[in-house]
Each structure stands twice: as structure tokens, then as C-alpha cells.
Amino acid sequence: xxxxxxxxxxALAQDLIRRPSVTPADAGAMGALREVLESxxxxxxxxxxxxxxxxxxxxxxxxxxxxxxxxxxVVPPGDAEAWSAPPFAAAIEDGVLTGRGAVDMKSAIxxxxxxxxxxxxxxxxxxxxxxxxxxxxxxxxxxxxxxVVPALAAAGERIDHCVxxxxxxxxxxxxxxxxxxxxxxGAIITVDGVQGHVAYPDRAANPVPVLVRLLGRLQDHVLxxxxxxxxxxxxEITSVDVGNAASNVIPARATAxxxxxxxxxxxxxxxxxxxxxxGAGARNGFKGEVTVETxxxxxxxxxxxxPFTDVVAAAVRAVTGRAPELxxxxxxxxxxxxxxLCPVVEFGLVGATMHKANEHAPIAEIHALSAIYERLIEGYxxxxx
Numbered sequence: 001x002x003x004x005x006x007x008x009x010x011a012l013a014q015d016l017i018r019r020p021s022v023t024p025a026d027a028g029a030m031g032a033l034r035e036v037l038e039s040x041x042x043x044x045x046x047x048x049x050x051x052x053x054x055x056x057x058x059x060x061x062x063x064x065x066x067x068x069x070x071x072x073x074v075v076p077p078g079d080a081e082a083w084s085a086p087p088f089a090a091a092i093e094d095g096v097l098t099g100r101g102a103v104d105m106k107s108a109i110x111x112x113x114x115x116x117x118x119x120x121x122x123x124x125x126x127x128x129x130x131x132x133x134x135x136x137x138x139x140x141x142x143x144x145x146x147x148v149v150p151a152l153a154a155a156g157e158r159i160d161h162c163v164x165x166x167x168x169x170x171x172x173x174x175x176x177x178x179x180x181x182x183x184x185x186g187a188i189i190t191v192d193g194v195q196g197h198v199a200y201p202d203r204a205a206n207p208v209p210v211l212v213r214l215l216g217r218l219q220d221h222v223l224x225x226x227x228x229x230x231x232x233x234x235x236e237i238t239s240v241d242v243g244n245a246a247s248n249v250i251p252a253r254a255t256a257x258x259x260x261x262x263x264x265x266x267x268x269x270x271x272x273x274x275x276x277x278x279g280a281g282a283r284n285g286f287k288g289e290v291t292v293e294t295x296x297x298x299x300x301x302x303x304x305x306x307p308f309t310d311v312v313a314a315a316v317r318a319v320t321g322r323a324p325e326l327x328x329x330x331x332x333x334x335x336x337x338x339x340x341l342c343p344v345v346e347f348g349l350v351g352a353t354m355h356k357a358n359e360h361a362p363i364a365e366i367h368a369l370s371a372i373y374e375r376l377i378e379g380y381x382x383x384x385x
Contacts, residue, residue, distance in 0.1 A: 005039060007117040009370045010097065010363055012036060012110035014090035017099035021072050023139035026053040029072040030135060033109065037131065040117055047151060050143035052136040056152060059116070060128030064160040064384045066377065067130040068112045069145065069338055071137035074101040075355050082357035095363050102361045104354035108165030109133065111366055115373035126385035129377065130159065137334050141297075145334040149341055160384065161308050162344040163376065164335045167351030168327075173365045174320035174372070177312055178346035180229060180302035180328040181336060182261045185268045186295045187275050189214065193288035195252035205287040207254040208242060214282040214290070215240070215256055218275070223262065229302060230263035230328050263328075268296030298336035302328065303343045311383050312345050315375035319368055347372075 019027040030053040034044045042057040058065070077087035077100045085091035090099040097107065109131075116129055132152075136144025152159070168178045191211045196204025215237055223233040239257040260271055272294040279292035303309065309326060316324045324347075335344045349369055353359045 005117065006121065007036065007110075007114040009107070009110040009114035009366055010092075012113060013097060013102070013107040013366060014092075014099075016072060016106040016110060017090040017097075017101045018088055020088045021074055021101075021135065022076050023073040023136060024051050026072070026135050029106075030055050030133065033072065033113075033133060036113060040113070040120060042131070047148050049147040052134070052143035054135060054144055054148050055133045056130065056148065056157075057133075058128055058130040060125065063127055063158065064381070065128040065130055065158060066380050067132055067159045067162040067338075067342070068165060068373075069132040069162055069334060069344075070105050070109045070112075070165040071134045071144070071334065072101075072106065072109070073135045073138050074104070074106075075138050078357055084358055087359075092363065096360050097363055097366065098358055098360040100359055102353075102359050103167045103349050103351060104359070105165050105167060105348060107361050107366045108167070108348040108369060111370035112165060112373045114370045115377060118374050119377050125377065125381045127381055132159075132162075132338070134334065141334070145337045149337045153341060159338075159342045161342055161380065162335075162338050163312065163373075164333060164338065164344060164346040165348045166333050166335075166346045167348045167354050168330075168346045169348065169350040171350065172320075172322070173350055173368055174316040174322040174324055176327050177309070177316065177324045178328065178330065178333075178335070179305065179309055179326045181298070181300065181330065181332055182230060182233070182263055182328065183266070183268055183300035183336070184259065184261055184297035184332050185271050186257065186259045186297060187272075188293045189256045189258070189279060190291045190293075191254045191282075191288060192291075193250070193252055193254075193286070196250045198248050198250055201250065204250040206250045207288055208251065210282055210286050210288070210290065211240070211254040211256055214278060215258075218258070218278060223260070224265040227263035227265050229326070230300070233260060233262040233266060235260045262300055264300045264302060266300070268299055272296065298332045301336060301339040303339070303345055307383055308343050309345060311379040312347060312376055315372050315379055316347070318375050319372045
């Protein structure tokens with residue numbers, strides 16, 4: 001039996017929450033986590049990119065390698081007066097931990113580390129356990145997991161399976177596990193015309209009707225009717241701007257923003273090409289220009305059900321008595337980058353209060369999440385080692 005210090009997940013979560021690591025600030029959160037991991041025997045590799053702190057820690061050198069991925073950065077707390085306690089005080093009242101990051105997702109990190117410590121008390125696992133922790137999940141996500149994944153691959157690091165600690169539970173702990181996510185692509189459409197007086201339209205080129213007709217075609221287009229385990233892809237227009245304060249002036253420019261959340265029927269590249277093609281067709285004799293700029297935020301992915309998802313579901317069921325729904329709903333997460341390395345699922349606390357004032361998690365649920373992670377780790381090595 002290893003001589004390992006047990007970790008209190010609540011105390012560790014409080015320590016992390018008390019470090020105001022609003023993206024891109026680290027505020028000592030990564031160092032605090034590294035100190036705990038090194039005390040458990042992990043070999044820690046800081047992986048900074050730009051102004052972002054990232055950490056890859058591994059215990060063991062053999063396979064299989066089970067990875068836990070998460071982030072220590074948090075969104076801003078907003079109006080402190082809207083909180084029942086200071087957002088970075090990590091206050092506990094009536095069995096509830098309140099603070100920015102309590103749900104998303106410092107408590108999950110603490111729960112997993114505590115679970116590892118308990119597993120190690122019983123003996124070293126027949127393989128490796130690793131953690132991939134970033135400080136750039138809530139921001140632009142350019143210098144976090146997106147940068148770490150190819151760096152690990154280039155270094156020959158192998159990760160066999162990964163669990164991301166996002167708050168995936170919907171109503172009660174254990175009711176949902178994410179096995180995939182839709183992709184995301186954003187676009188800015190700009191129509192440049194010729195400004196002029198409304199009484200002399202022949203001397204101008206009004207960009208507004210061109211943009212309106214284009215947006216109508218895009219909105220009316222049925223992208224698909226769904227995909228295995230996925231809802232239909234959807235295009236949403238999020239902004240239309242002209243910036244024209246005068247009612248008797250034809251504006252020179254009109255712009256719009258949109259976002260498409262798509263299932264595996266599409267790729268980001270195919271949708272970007274479609275948007276550009278539609279933009280080019282929108283000119284149709286128009287004297288101005290139509291430009292379409294796109295940004296692919298992530299590709300759609302699906303982790304097929306099988307032995308790995310069975311291990312995760314069994315761990316949840318053993319602790320909560322619930323059979324979790326295997327879902328692909330919701331927004332994007334860093335799982336979209338990790339899927340390039342290995343099969344990945346997401347599981348964590350109930351996400352109802354994430355990004356809100358008074359973000360909070362019941363202490364009992366944090367302990368239960370840690371117990372699930374412990375079962376998951378043991379079940380994983382029993383199935384794959």
C-alpha cells in the first residue's frame with residue numbers, strides 16, 4: 001500500500017476558488033494544484049503558451065493512460081453586490097460551497113484529485129493517471145488546450161481515454177454524461193455599398209437589401225434533420241448593424257454576425273465554403289462588395305458508446321443509483337480539442353448556477369462526485385489494463 005496523504009476535496013476546492021483566476025489571470029491556482037499533485041507523486045510539466053498557464057501532470061509511465069481534463073480559469077464574477085458572499089471567499093453555509101468556480105469547475109478538479117489520492121491508498125494503478133489543466137477555457141481558448149494537445153502529440157505523449165470535468169449534470173448529479181458536442185462556426189458578413197441620398201438611389205448602392213436577402217436565404221436553408229445522437233444543426237443570426245442615424249441617407253455599409261452549431265453531417269470547412277458561396281452569389285449585379293469572414297470554433301465529434309462509456313455510466317450508477325443519459329447537447333468545451341488525442345467524455349456537477357451570481361455546489365454533491373471519479377478510475381483500469 002502506498003503511503004499517500006488523503007486529500008479533502010472541499011478544502012482543495014476552497015483553496016482554488018480563493019485564487020481569482022479570471023481568464024487570463026492565474027492568481028496562483030495552477031501552482032497550488034501542482035503542489036498537491038507533486039505531493040501525490042505526479043510528474044508535473046508546466047506548459048505555458050502566451051500569457052496562459054497550463055499544466056500536464058502524469059503519475060506512472062505505462063499504459064493505459066487515463067486523463068482528467070479541466071480548467072482553473074473562471075469567468076468574471078460580475079456585480080459583487082449580487083452575491084450572498086464575496087465571490088472568491090469560498091464561503092460555506094448550510095452545507096453549500098459558494099464562489100466563482102464552485103461549479104465550473106474547480107470543485108471537479110478537487111474531487112478528481114481527492115479520488116486519485118484514495119485510489120493510491122489502495123495501491124498503484126496498472127497504468128497511468130494524468131491531468132491536463134488549462135487556464136484558457138473561458139477565454140478565446142487559443143493558448144490553452146488547443147495549444148497543449150498538439151504539443152503533447154509532438155512529444156509522443158499518449159493518452160488513451162479522457163474525462164473532462166465540465167458540469168454536465170442537468171437537474172441532479174449523475175443524470176447526464178456528454179459523449180459528444182456539436183461544432184461551432186461564427187461568421188461576419190459585410191456588405192459595402194455606396195452612400196447616397198435616398199432621393200437619388202441611382203447614385204448609390206444600398207447594402208441593406210442585399211444583406212437582408214442573403215440572411216433570409218441562409219436562415220431558410222435547412223442544414224440537416226439531425227444525426228445519430230445529435231439534434232439538427234441550427235444557424236442563428238446574432239447581430240445586424242448599419243449604424244445609420246439619418247433617415248434620408250443610404251448607408252455605405254451593413255454587417256451581420258451569425259453562428260452555426262452543427263452536427264457531424266458537416267465540417268467547419270464545408271460550412272465556411274457554403275457561406276462564402278452564398279455571399280458571392282448575393283452580389284447578383286450589386287455595385288458593391290460582399291465579404292464573408294468565418295471562424296471555426298470547434299468541430300463536431302461523437303464518442304461511440306462502448307467499454308469506455310460503460311465504465312463511466314457504471315461509476316455514476318454505483319454511487320447515485322441513476323443511469324445517466326448519454327447526451328450531445330450544450331455548447332462547446334475543450335473536449336473538442338482533446339478528441340484529436342483519444343476518446344473523450346464529459347462528466348461533472350449540476351451546471352445550473354455556472355457563470356451566475358452565487359455560483360454554488362452542495363458539499364455532499366462534491367463528495368459524491370469524488371466517489372464517482374474514484375469508481376471510474378478503478379473501473380477503468382479493471383476494464384482496460
